Every structure is written in C-alpha cells, then in structure tokens.
Amino acid sequence: MSKIKICGMQRAEDILAANKARPDFVGFIFADFDRHYITEKQAREFKSLLSSDIKSVGAFVDAPIDHVIKLLNDGVIDLAQLHGNEDEQYVRTVMEKTHKPVINATGVKKPEDINKVISSCSDFILLDAPGGCTGNTFDWNLIKEIHRPFFLAGGINVTNIESAINRFHPYSIDLSTGAETDGKKDPAKMMELVKLARKTG
Numbered sequence: 001m002s003k004i005k006i007c008g009m010q011r012a013e014d015i016l017a018a019n020k021a022r023p024d025f026v027g028f029i030f031a032d033f034d035r036h037y038i039t040e041k042q043a044r045e046f047k048s049l050l051s052s053d054i055k056s057v058g059a060f061v062d063a064p065i066d067h068v069i070k071l072l073n074d075g076v077i078d079l080a081q082l083h084g085n086e087d088e089q090y091v092r093t094v095m096e097k098t099h100k101p102v103i104n105a106t107g108v109k110k111p112e113d114i115n116k117v118i119s120s121c122s123d124f125i126l127l128d129a130p131g132g133c134t135g136n137t138f139d140w141n142l143i144k145e146i147h148r149p150f151f152l153a154g155g156i157n158v159t160n161i162e163s164a165i166n167r168f169h170p171y172s173i174d175l176s177t178g179a180e181t182d183g184k185k186d187p188a189k190m191m192e193l194v195k196l197a198r199k200t201g
C-alpha cells in the first residue's frame with residue numbers, strides 16, 4: 001500500500017488536522033526563503049503535538065549539515081528530505097551520524113534528473129516537479145522502471161492521487177498544495193486525500 005506524506009505544516013491547527021486525517025508522514029520546511037518555512041522552535045512544538053504514529057520529515061535546501069543532524073538526533077524530525085544540491089558525501093554523513101532515514105529529492109524535467117538520484121546511497125528518493133511545492137505535476141512519462149522505494153510528488157491532489165498510485169505504486173505519495181485552500185492547509189482536503197490513498201493503495 002502506498003503511504004502518504006502531507007508537507008508544509010505551518011500552524012498548530014495543521015498538526016491537529018493531521019492527527020485526525022492520519023497521514024503516514026507530515027513535512028516541516030526548513031528553507032527560510034519559502035512561504036512554508038518554520039523555525040526550529042515551531043518544529044519542536046509541532047512535533048510535541050503530533051501523534052506518535054505519524055513521522056515528521058524535515059525538508060532542507062542546502063542547509064548546514066550540522067543543523068540537519070541536530071534536528072534528527074534531537075528527535076524533532078524522524079527523516080530528512082534533501083531538496084538542494086547535497087552530494088553523496090553529505091547524504092552519507094547524515095546517515096552515519098544519525099542512523100535515521102534520508103530522502104534524496106530531485107526536480108524532474110528530463111530523464112537525467114531521475115538518473116541523478118537513482119543510485120543515491122539515501123534510503124529513499126523523491127521525484128518532484130522542479131522547485132518544490134509548486135502545485136505542478138512533472139511529465140510522468142519520464143518515470144520508467146524504478147527498482148527502489150520512491151516518493152512521488154508534484155501537483156498531486158484529489159483528482160490525480162488515485163491514478164498516480166495505480167500507475168506507479170510509489171512507496172509514498174507526497175503533496176502539499178493539493179491539501180490547501182487559499183494557501184493554508186485544509187482539514188477536509190487532508191482527510192479526503194488520506195482516504196483516497198488508503199482506498200487506492
């Protein structure tokens with residue numbers, strides 16, 4: 001069964017909505033240029049509110065590696081999602097110093113973008129539309145056989161989540177914009193998306 005991650009938690013009420021909808025993962029964005037950015041203090045508060053059976057994923061874009069390692073080792077996040085140009089040495093160091101799972105993300109415009117991460121030493125790879133949290137899908141025809149667990153992201157919403165799961169059987173769906181109304185997480189959409197993922201997976 002494909003899991004589901006809802007990214008971009010920004011308010012305590014988003015966490016309470018997640019606790020009701022019960023996705024497998026929620027995402028905290030630590031990229032300070034982004035509208036979903038949250039501080040370490042907020043992330044600590046959100047983690048304390050989050051049900052223990054929902055894992056928290058920290059998304060980073062070329063962050064200082066010590067910050068990623070600290071958040072993992074302090075238990076603020078359970079997995080790290082690397083969305084920038086982090087190289088294999090960076091990925092390996094995070095894994096060795098934390099023994100926590102790492103997701104290596106790539107924005108997909110051409111086949112080479114997938115090739116870039118396909119043999120990464122990370123635990124998971126994540127295929128997304130370039131940029132992150134754009135609400136746009138990328139060309140799914142670029143996905144050929146992938147023999148490792150992967151997250152599928154980019155413009156997934158209530159209209160296409162079922163076809164995404166049926167066509168690719170990803171380890172997990174990952175979405176953000178599709179669970180929002182007017183730029184804020186929408187509890188009804190979160191609930192509906194999780195239901196669709198469970199029904200389809």
Ligand SMILES: O=C(O)c1ccccc1NCC(=O)[C@H](O)[C@H](O)COP(=O)(O)O
Binds near residue numbers: 006027031178
């Ligand atoms: O979510 C962000 O704002 C973000 C910013 C910078 C890098 C990555 C970011 N998000 C990564 C995610 O995991 C999103 O869920 C993914 O990009 C899909 O977003 P969407 O197309 O809005 O569903």
